[in-house]
Amino acid sequence: MVQFNYIRSMINVVILGGGNVAHHLTTQLLKNDTINLVQVYNRSIEKIQHLKNSTSITNKLSELKDADIYIISVSDNAISSLSSKINFKEKLVVHTSGGVAMKDLLTISNKGVFYLLQSFSKEREVNFSTIPICLEAENEKDLKLLSQLASKISNTVHIINSEQREKLHLAAVFVNNFVNVMYKIGHDICNTANVPFEILKPLILETASKIDEITPYEAQTGPARRNDTKTTEKHETMLLINQREIYTLLTKSINNTYGEKL
Amino acid sequence: MVQFNYIRSMINVVILGGGNVAHHLTTQLLKNDTINLVQVYNRSIEKIQHLKNSTSITNKLSELKDADIYIISVSDNAISSLSSKINFKEKLVVHTSGGVAMKDLLTISNKGVFYLLQSFSKEREVNFSTIPICLEAENEKDLKLLSQLASKISNTVHIINSEQREKLHLAAVFVNNFVNVMYKIGHDICNTANVPFEILKPLILETASKIDEITPYEAQTGPARRNDTKTTEKHETMLLINQREIYTLLTKSINNTYGEKL
Numbered sequence: 450m451v452q453f454n455y456i457r458s459m460i461n462v463v464i465l466g467g468g469n470v471a472h473h474l475t476t477q478l479l480k481n482d483t484i485n486l487v488q489v490y491n492r493s494i495e496k497i498q499h500l501k502n503s504t505s506i507t508n509k510l511s512e513l514k515d516a517d518i519y520i521i522s523v524s525d526n527a528i529s530s531l532s533s534k535i536n537f538k539e540k541l542v543v544h545t546s547g548g549v550a551m552k553d554l555l556t557i558s559n560k561g562v563f564y565l566l567q568s569f570s571k572e573r574e575v576n577f578s579t580i581p582i583c584l585e586a587e588n589e590k591d592l593k594l595l596s597q598l599a600s601k602i603s604n605t606v607h608i609i610n611s612e613q614r615e616k617l618h619l620a621a622v623f624v625n626n627f628v629n630v631m632y633k634i635g636h637d638i639c640n641t642a643n644v645p646f647e648i649l650k651p652l653i654l655e656t657a658s659k660i661d662e663i664t665p666y667e668a669q670t671g672p673a674r675r676n677d678t679k680t681t682e683k684h685e686t687m688l689l690i691n692q693r694e695i696y697t698l699l700t701k702s703i704n705n706t707y708g709e710k711l
Numbered sequence: 712m713v714q715f716n717y718i719r720s721m722i723n724v725v726i727l728g729g730g731n732v733a734h735h736l737t738t739q740l741l742k743n744d745t746i747n748l749v750q751v752y753n754r755s756i757e758k759i760q761h762l763k764n765s766t767s768i769t770n771k772l773s774e775l776k777d778a779d780i781y782i783i784s785v786s787d788n789a790i791s792s793l794s795s796k797i798n799f800k801e802k803l804v805v806h807t808s809g810g811v812a813m814k815d816l817l818t819i820s821n822k823g824v825f826y827l828l829q830s831f832s833k834e835r836e837v838n839f840s841t842i843p844i845c846l847e848a849e850n851e852k853d854l855k856l857l858s859q860l861a862s863k864i865s866n867t868v869h870i871i872n873s874e875q876r877e878k879l880h881l882a883a884v885f886v887n888n889f890v891n892v893m894y895k896i897g898h899d900i901c902n903t904a905n906v907p908f909e910i911l912k913p914l915i916l917e918t919a920s921k922i923d924e925i926t927p928y929e930a931q932t933g934p935a936r937r938n939d940t941k942t943t944e945k946h947e948t949m950l951l952i953n954q955r956e957i958y959t960l961l962t963k964s965i966n967n968t969y970g971e972k973l
Contacts, residue, residue, distance in 0.1 A: 450892060459748070462756075524937075525939065525941075525942065526939075526941065539972060546754075548934070548942050548945075566910060566911070566913070566914055567913060567917060568914060568917055568918060568921070568932055570921065570925070570932075572924075572925075573921065573924060573925075575917065579913045580913060581910045581913060582740050583910075603915065604912075606912075607906075607910060609906065611825070611891060612904070613904045613905065613906050615949070616900055616901070616903065616904035616906065616949065617900075617901065617904060617906050617910065617911075618896040619900055619946050619949055619950075620896075620898075620901050620904075620911060621911060621914055622933055622934065622935075622946065622958075623893045623894075623896045623897045623900070623958075624893055624894055624897040624911050624914060624915050624918065624971050625914050625915070625918045625932070625933065626931070626932060626933030626934075626935065626936065626950070626961075626965070627893045627913075627957075627958075627961045628890050628893045628894075628918050628919075629918060629922075629927055629930050629931050629932075630926035630927075630931070630961050630964055630965060631885045631889045631890045631893065632885075632886055632890075632922055632930070633927035633928055633968070634882075634885045635882040635883070635885045635886040635927075636882075636926065636927050636928070638878050638879075638881055638882040638885070639878070639879065639882050640874045641932070642874070642878035642882075643875065644869075644871065644875050644878065644879050644882075648828060648843045648845075648867075648869060648879065648924075649828070649879075649882060649883060650923065651828070651829060651832060651841045651842060651843060651867075652828055652829055652883055652886060652887050652971055653887070653890075653919050653922070654919055654920070655830055655837065655887050656830060656886065656887045656890050656891060656919070657890075657915050657916050657918070657919035659830070659832065659835065659917070660891075660894055660912070661912065662834075662835060663834075664898065664908075665891055665892075665894035665895035665897075665898050666742070666895055666898070668832070668891050668894070669888070669891050669892070669895065670830055670832075670887070670891075671884055671887065672810070672884065672887030672888075672889065673884075674888065675786075677787065677788075679787075679788065680787065680810050681861070683810075684884065686793055687877070687878065687881055688881075688937050691964060691967065694960060695809065695889075695960060695961065695964065696884075696885075696889075696959060698956060698960055699888075699889045699957065702892055702953060703888070703892060705953065706895070711918040
């Protein structure tokens with residue numbers, strides 16, 4: 450038998466969902482000749498109507514077609530309920546969420562996770578090849594199938610269990626959502642000074658790029674790092690109350706991290 | 712007379728300081744054929760010894776040579792004191808600090824500011840051409856001279872007064888220093904999960920790049936933005952006490968910004 454190392458040449462996939470992740474994933478799978486996007490399901494058919502010339506679309510779960518992998522890409526709190534209605538023996542049902550455990554899939558199908566660690570906006574194109582895809586499955590065979598699918602669209606594939614993924618998702622909240630809060634405050638301060646926010650963009654990119662070479666611990670600079678209380682106290686007087694709360698807490702955090710070494 | 716639009720072809724500069732900014736600025740000015748770096752001064756001569764084959768070096772203020780511009784690039788709290796010892800009539804003395812006002816230069820020379828809006832580490836090379844340089848001077852002639860110098864090394868030159876610069880510097884603390892705190896916490900969380908921090912880097916770069924196209928206000932995503940209290944409450948139980956304080960405050964901040972529109 451030569452099938453031991455047989456790489457499945459065509460993978461049949463159904464996507465369930467019409468949000469940002471589903472949208473980008475659909476576009477990506479349609480581009481790939483070795484993936485057969487059999488069907489896209491969404492509760493509201495209008496949202497996926499634009500796909501009707503590219504693949505089969507439906508808003509009825511009873512019409513779901515046969516596939517190797519069913520990818521559920523809906524909001525976190527709808528995953529369990531939707532998965533409970535997809536019960537195909539010997540088939541694989543996965544979700545794409547960072548914050549939901551694999552066991553929260555309530556299906557008799559095999560279970561897995563296909564988590565794309567990136568922030569998607571509908572309008573903005575992303576380069577899939579650089580997106581880390583974090584996989585989990587109940588058995589080796591399914592993990593292999595997911596790995597094959599993932600490596601067709603990305604160069605970075607990781608095997609991550611539910612507990613690790615939950616922490617990774619939490620870390621992502623800090624480096625993505627909370628970083629954006631800092632950008633927002635910087636933007637607001639620029640507005641009050643009548644200075645274009647654009648002026649900060651090279652600094653923003655350098656801050657993000659720097660940690661490619663050194664750890665965030667090593668990369669820390671600024672008045673709090675230098676324990677320059679004259680500057681931090683002046684800054685506090687310049688801020689609105691909610692900005693000041695954040696400034697004070699983060700300055701304290703930097704002091705705590707580096708305080709003893711000054 | 713043809714001197715009205717005369718562009719000074721060679722600008723003579725003395726740099727005072729041996730820190731990160733002084734180091735990178737020195738390297739950059741030495742590279743440029745239309746700038747004559749006459750001399751580098753530093754209190755400790757050892758720190759600038761490596762420059763002795765490229766320019767004149769000294770640790771004695773009494774030995775300062777003649778130049779058009781004296782650039783003071785020392786720590787914020789040393790600027791006033793050092794500037795009070797540089798008193799050359801009709802010459803221009805500038806500092807490179809974001810947080811210090813022009814009037815804090817205590818010299819009889821003309822005063823100005825040459826603020827490089829970037830985060831410098833000694834080991835890491837930076838592309839000067841993209842660094843915004845923020846200028847201030849007491850008169851048009853000096854502003855023109857500073858603009859000429861700045862545009863020889865960067866493509867982005869701004870005229871910014873002391874009050875604007877102070878706010879810009881404060882905004883930079885948020886988008887640089889405080890963003891790095893978020894990276895640090897993300898790094899710490901990855902460590903506890905035994906997941907490589909590298910996995911977050913594409914997300915970090917995308918977060919920084921996204922605001923080139925949309926405002927931070929529009930770019931906000933995540934559980935706090937969706938008011939997904941089930942997730943935010945679970946996250947809080949997963950964090951150390953000081954991480955949790957930050958999580959709670961920033962979640963509240965996002966809720967306050969978007970709350971009414973949900």
